[in-house]
Amino acid sequence: MGLTSTAPHLLRAARGEIVDRPPVWMMRQAGRYMKAYRDLREKYPSFRDRSEIPDVAIEVSLQPWKAFQPDGVILFSDIVTPLPALGIEMDIAEGKGPIIHAPIRTQAQVDALRPLEPEAAMPFIKTILQALRQEVGDKSTVLGFVGAPWTLAAYAVEGKGSKTYSIIKNLAFSDPTILHQLLAKLADAIAVYARYQIDSGAQVVQLFDSWAGQLSPQDYDTFALPYQRRVFQQIKQTHPDTPLILLVSGSAGVLERMGQSGADIVTVDWTVDMADARARLGKQMKVQGNLDPGVLYGSKDFIRDRIIDTVKKAGNWGHILNLGHGVLPDTPEENVAFFFETAKQLNALV
Numbered sequence: 001m002g003l004t005s006t007a008p009h010l011l012r013a014a015r016g017e018i019v020d021r022p023p024v025w026m027m028r029q030a031g032r033y034m035k036a037y038r039d040l041r042e043k044y045p046s047f048r049d050r051s052e053i054p055d056v057a058i059e060v061s062l063q064p065w066k067a068f069q070p071d072g073v074i075l076f077s078d079i080v081t082p083l084p085a086l087g088i089e090m091d092i093a094e095g096k097g098p099i100i101h102a103p104i105r106t107q108a109q110v111d112a113l114r115p116l117e118p119e120a121a122m123p124f125i126k127t128i129l130q131a132l133r134q135e136v137g138d139k140s141t142v143l144g145f146v147g148a149p150w151t152l153a154a155y156a157v158e159g160k161g162s163k164t165y166s167i168i169k170n171l172a173f174s175d176p177t178i179l180h181q182l183l184a185k186l187a188d189a190i191a192v193y194a195r196y197q198i199d200s201g202a203q204v205v206q207l208f209d210s211w212a213g214q215l216s217p218q219d220y221d222t223f224a225l226p227y228q229r230r231v232f233q234q235i236k237q238t239h240p241d242t243p244l245i246l247l248v249s250g251s252a253g254v255l256e257r258m259g260q261s262g263a264d265i266v267t268v269d270w271t272v273d274m275a276d277a278r279a280r281l282g283k284q285m286k287v288q289g290n291l292d293p294g295v296l297y298g299s300k301d302f303i304r305d306r307i308i309d310t311v312k313k314a315g316n317w318g319h320i321l322n323l324g325h326g327v328l329p330d331t332p333e334e335n336v337a338f339f340f341e342t343a344k345q346l347n348a349l350v
């Protein structure tokens with residue numbers, strides 16, 4: 001398709017081309033561990049302002065790009081950002097995460113949800129993604145992201161983050177009809193939203209099913225996997241060439257199932273050895289990961305050794321180097337810088 005020569009490094013690797021070193025970016029690479037972010041947060045204390053005022057969100061998205069030149073630049077936003085457009089009002093509380101004002105627990109509430117019209121409800125996303133593409137050109141790949149149905153439903157039903165997921169599991173195991181309707185509506189809205197991100201400039205999209213690892217594998221098959229598939233299938237119908245990544249936090253017990261979701265790339269976390277992940281997922285599946293974010297508290301030698309170990313285990317095809325989950329808020333910024341520098345010299349080191 002004549003795409004190969006000018007496409008940026010991460011996009012080429014995500015499409016399955018052989019590249020000279022694995023591309024590298026970091027989940028949550030924009031955020032609290034950066035002084036530039038903390039400074040801007042004083043001026044814009046509301047997360048919704050930081051992520052929905054285009055100039056501010058553009059600046060935050062570009063902070064790690066300017067500091068470290070990662071191979072991927074991710075939209076600064078949150079998985080719950082589209083919920084108000086469906087009729088689920090929310091805020092993101094400092095240190096707590098999403099808060100849903102009226103948690104969704106009844107048939108009437110599910111019936112009242114609106115279909116997503118991103119152009120009308122969240123035009124800031126287009127402005128932000130277009131500006132990011134303009135800024136990084138072919139030097140980096142712009143990533144969009146969306147939350148998966150199960151994980152968004154967990155917030156919508158619980159009303160906030162949870163350790164036990166008691167309320168949504170109560171619904172799942174006592175009255176699943178309502179939950180399945182909610183999951184289906186969320187899946188259709190998320191697919192529309194992902195397509196809108198791609199049309200606005202996102203070159204790769206990551207689906208975060210962060211809390212699907214809280215389900216037993218048999219319940220993952222009922223409440224997570226079918227809806228991941230529904231999202232991926234709908235995106236692929238209109239955008240077959242955009243690589244799609246899946247993340248589940250606590251992936252060890254469901255890794256093979258993640259490979260059945262329709263994702264092009266499976267994120268592996270540090271609870272799985274990368275060599276085992278390769279064996280379990282098969283040669284054709286591309287992988288992303290999988291350093292423990294805590295590794296960045298270690299010495300430079302330690303960080304370098306772990307990068308090299310991961311890259312050797314992943315092999316020289318179909319690997320995007322990343323942490324297994326988001327960078328931790330108190331990570332030393334210079335260790336993040338060292339992580340990126342080392343990763344970008346890998347063709348000389350391995």
Ligand code: CP3
Pocket residue numbers: 026027028029030031032047074075076077078079080092093094095096097098145161208210249326
């Ligand atoms: O990776 C990036 O740089 C893009 C930014 C990004 C944010 N949220 C910004 C954010 C991404 C990809 C997300 C996705 C997200 N949001 C997920 C999936 C990823 C994962 O961690 O599994 C989830 C589960 C959420 C929900 C959410 N939002 C949580 C759990 C929190 C953190 C609560 C806390 O304070 O620790 C948020 C708030 C949030 N979203 C922050 C950031 C940088 C921290 C608050 C802040 O900086 O003001």
